[in-house]
Amino acid sequence: MESGRLYFDTTSVCRGNNSMNMLYLGNADLSFRGRSMMSMEEGSKRRPFFSSPDELYDEEYYEEQSPEKKRRLTSEQVHLLEKSFEEENKLEPERKTQLAKKLGLQPRQVAVWFQNRRARWKTKQLERDYDVLKSSYDSLLSTYDSIVKENEKLKSEVVSLNEKLQVQAKEMLGEPLLDKEANPLPIEIAQIFSIKVDDHMSAGSVGSAVVDEGSPHVVVDSVDSYFPADNYGGCVAPIERVQSEEDDGSDDGRSYFNVFVASETEQQNHGEGEALNWWGNMYYVA
DNA sequence: TTGTGTTTTATTGCCTCC
DNA sequence: GGAGGCAATAAAACACAA
Numbered sequence A: 001m002e003s004g005r006l007y008f009d010t011t012s013v014c015r016g017n018n019s020m021n022m023l024y025l026g027n028a029d030l031s032f033r034g035r036s037m038m039s040m041e042e043g044s045k046r047r048p049f050f051s052s053p054d055e056l057y058d059e060e061y062y063e064e065q066s067p068e069k070k071r072r073l074t075s076e077q078v079h080l081l082e083k084s085f086e087e088e089n090k091l092e093p094e095r096k097t098q099l100a101k102k103l104g105l106q107p108r109q110v111a112v113w114f115q116n117r118r119a120r121w122k123t124k125q126l127e128r129d130y131d132v133l134k135s136s137y138d139s140l141l142s143t144y145d146s147i148v149k150e151n152e153k154l155k156s157e158v159v160s161l162n163e164k165l166q167v168q169a170k171e172m173l174g175e176p177l178l179d180k181e182a183n184p185l186p187i188e189i190a191q192i193f194s195i196k197v198d199d200h201m202s203a204g205s206v207g208s209a210v211v212d213e214g215s216p217h218v219v220v221d222s223v224d225s226y227f228p229a230d231n232y233g234g235c236v237a238p239i240e241r242v243q244s245e246e247d248d249g250s251d252d253g254r255s256y257f258n259v260f261v262a263s264e265t266e267q268q269n270h271g272e273g274e275a276l277n278w279w280g281n282m283y284y285v286a
Numbered sequence B: 001t002t003g004t005g006t007t008t009t010a011t012t013g014c015c016t017c018c
Numbered sequence C: 001g002g003a004g005g006c007a008a009t010a011a012a013a014c015a016c017a018a
Helices: A009-015 A017-026 A029-035 A037-043 A058-062 A075-087 A093-103 A107-173 A187-202 A230-231 A262-269
Strands: A008-009 A047-048
Touching: A075 A093, A075 A107, A093 A107
Parallel strands: none
Antiparallel strands: A008 A047
16 A cells, blocks of 8 residues: 555445545546446455545535546646646645645646646657757758868869879979979979969968878978878879978078979889989989 | 547656655 | 655547548
């Protein structure tokens, strides 16, 4: 038997003329009458009753109701309960009694209504929280996707530019190496390098641009460049280190920079460790 | 009308607080 | 230990499509 509540024997209620018990059956425990009275009688189970004697009032209301059916509250009752719930969703005993009297309900019914109302509110609140979290997640996902796409686009641009650069460099290496007065740098290469120089100047003495930390690249002077590792077997090979202006201290004011461009063929031709001088500023560093 | 899904009312058992 | 809250559940009431 549950503690803290009054119980009574259902069989005695069904048979007897106790108006208080009948009053209760008329509203709070209709289900037991309409559906399972027989089983209750048979089993002599005990059912919860009122918490206190002062809950037994409003006889008039219940005498008007058919005791056979579980009834829903009227819209006026629900409206008042909703208003009360908005003010405070917990129900202290005094308010419960007042509300019950005002609405013509059992205090127990008011308590149950608040209980169920809190449960509904909690469910709705969970749904709202879920919606907020989901929209936040969707927004982040969308941002992430666009960043990934942008990253892919930039990567493919880098690859494309590197390919062009390799072609140009290969063409250059195929030509006799003369001094820059007699054999000036082809305009395309000059443009590429001039862009790099501009980048270098604008980025300060230390190249800091990073497209993808995981992507292969070689260092061209102190400026970061991005040669795919797959292409190292071609005319452009990675260098572990290239002598920079800062390193050797020479600053002749030239706007071009040192770059290593050497193919396997070139290495074979010139031998390991030999400096390949192109414009006097391309070094092979083993 | 009937089957089915949803909402509302109420019960039960367990838990926490005082 | 009593009172009250909550989760889970039952079942009536209701809504609605077929």
